[in-house]
Amino acid sequence: MTISQQKVYLDIVEQIRTIIDEDNLQPGDKMPSERELSARLEVGRSSVREALRALELVGLIETKRGEGTFLKDFRGNHLIHLLGTFILQRKEAKDDLIATKMLIEREAIKQACQRSKNETFVEIKELVEKKIEEASSVDLYSLFFSKIVESTGNFLLYRIWDIINEYFYSLRIELDEEKSRSVMRQLYEAIAMKDEQHALQQYENVLTLFHMEG
Structure with missing residues (x-):
């Protein structure tokens, strides 16, 4: 990943965090879909998907098959x-x-x-x-x-x-x-x-x- 790619990637993660704050999402609440995040952030869905994977890796969100992605309690992360x-x-x-x-x-x-x-x-x-x-x-x-x-x-x-x-x-x-x-x-x-x-x-x-x- 180049420096410019890394900056875009980190910007998307930060913008997702802002959306969590703006929507007043609490642990257990459902996150906006990839499609919605892509539209709101005006970036490709593949970029959104990678950012969500990073958040899931450290335990800040979790994906439930057939249900969607949910915000987790930060104190329970990895x-x-x-x-x-x-x-x-x-x-x-x-x-x-x-x-x-x-x-x-x-x-x-x-x-x-x-x-x-x-x-x-x-x-x-x-x-x-x-x-x-x-x-x-x-x-x-x-x-x-x-x-x-x-x-x-x-x-x-x-x-x-x-x-x-x-x-x-x-x-x-x-x-x-x-x-x-x-x-x-x-x-x-x-x-x-x-x-x-x-x-x-x-x-x-x-x-x-x-x-x-x-």
């Missing part, structure tokens, strides 16, 4: 497996991905201390109180930061964090159960008090309790 198989075999890449996760979580803590709404804290408090005894510490950590990152209101940031966190989950992770529960509670309380410096310190304390392999 992206994490592809990362693990090809990209993340290098230790440096794994370290970079985890570092990115930590950067997002630190920024989310800062924003939560500065401008989170009261209802966000109510949800987080209920989560901490409900899960702090029954959930594993790793699960509690993930649920907690899912709420914190979501509270930033930055959907793109949340989606990036969610994908990275799924990979993080695939590692062999251990977290000191007793110590982490206490620190997680202190982290929540610091955020609730909007004490950014103390919250960030408690976050660093949580990180020291992680033991990871892989």
Whole structure:
């Protein structure tokens, strides 16, 4: 594939993504047919077919024989497996991905201390109180930061964090159960008090309790 062909190909993929947004398609919804996409994009059906194959390859859409093509939940796609198989075999890449996760979580803590709404804290408090005894510490950590990152209101940031966190989950992770529960509670309380410096310190304390392999 030449550079010019690749650019056209990527443009078609991007335009299909735009159509998904414009049509407000949700996971499980049926995609426009090849014929309709070809007409809307004013490109050949063979080009549309290749772009759809690429989207299906990474699990973003699925084709059901005799029914059509449907949008899938991006969280159920093969992206994490592809990362693990090809990209993340290098230790440096794994370290970079985890570092990115930590950067997002630190920024989310800062924003939560500065401008989170009261209802966000109510949800987080209920989560901490409900899960702090029954959930594993790793699960509690993930649920907690899912709420914190979501509270930033930055959907793109949340989606990036969610994908990275799924990979993080695939590692062999251990977290000191007793110590982490206490620190997680202190982290929540610091955020609730909007004490950014103390919250960030408690976050660093949580990180020291992680033991990871892989």
